[in-house]
Amino acid sequence: SVLDAEAYLVPAMKYVELEPVHTGEAARPQEWRWSSVSHHLGQSRDPLITDHPVFWQLGNTPFEREAAYRAQLEEGLTSGQAQALREAAHKGWALGSTAFLDDMRARTQRPVTARKRGRPRKQGEDILTPFL
Numbered sequence: 001s002v003l004d005a006e007a008y009l010v011p012a013m014k015y016v017e018l019e020p021v022h023t024g025e026a027a028r029p030q031e032w033r034w035s036s037v038s039h040h041l042g043q044s045r046d047p048l049i050t051d052h053p054v055f056w057q058l059g060n061t062p063f064e065r066e067a068a069y070r071a072q073l074e075e076g077l078t079s080g081q082a083q084a085l086r087e088a089a090h091k092g093w094a095l096g097s098t099a100f101l102d103d104m105r106a107r108t109q110r111p112v113t114a115r116k117r118g119r120p121r122k123q124g125e126d127i128l129t130p131f132l
Contacts, residue, residue, distance in 0.1 A: 001088040004096025009054040015085045042066040
């Protein structure tokens with residue numbers, strides 16, 4: 001899913017790195033073989049990972065970033081964040097602020113969020129017309 005990095009990158013990282021714990025596949029995020037959490041916590045370096053500028057904003061030094069991210073992981077996600085990330089991933093919708101979504105809609109000229117269910121109403125259609 002496309003997401004607004006300023007608002008959702010760190011929560012998305014936490015969601016991905018905590019998921020093996022939530023599914024019972026690992027007791028701690030660091031135990032999941034394919035996780036990048038050890039890199040982000042400074043326990044190992046992975047040359048395949050290039051940290052996003054939003055991650056760099058967590059602190060001025062590697063130690064500060066690692067400590068800030070460790071605190072973020074321990075804090076976990078709110079149920080609202082987890083649900084928004086899960087739905088965006090499963091349904092393929094963009095995730096971000098209204099301004100971000102409006103910009104994505106304008107750039108792609110495609111819907112970037114779910115539409116209301118059902119057939120769109122015709123212009124001037126009255127809900128009671130068929131019954132009169």
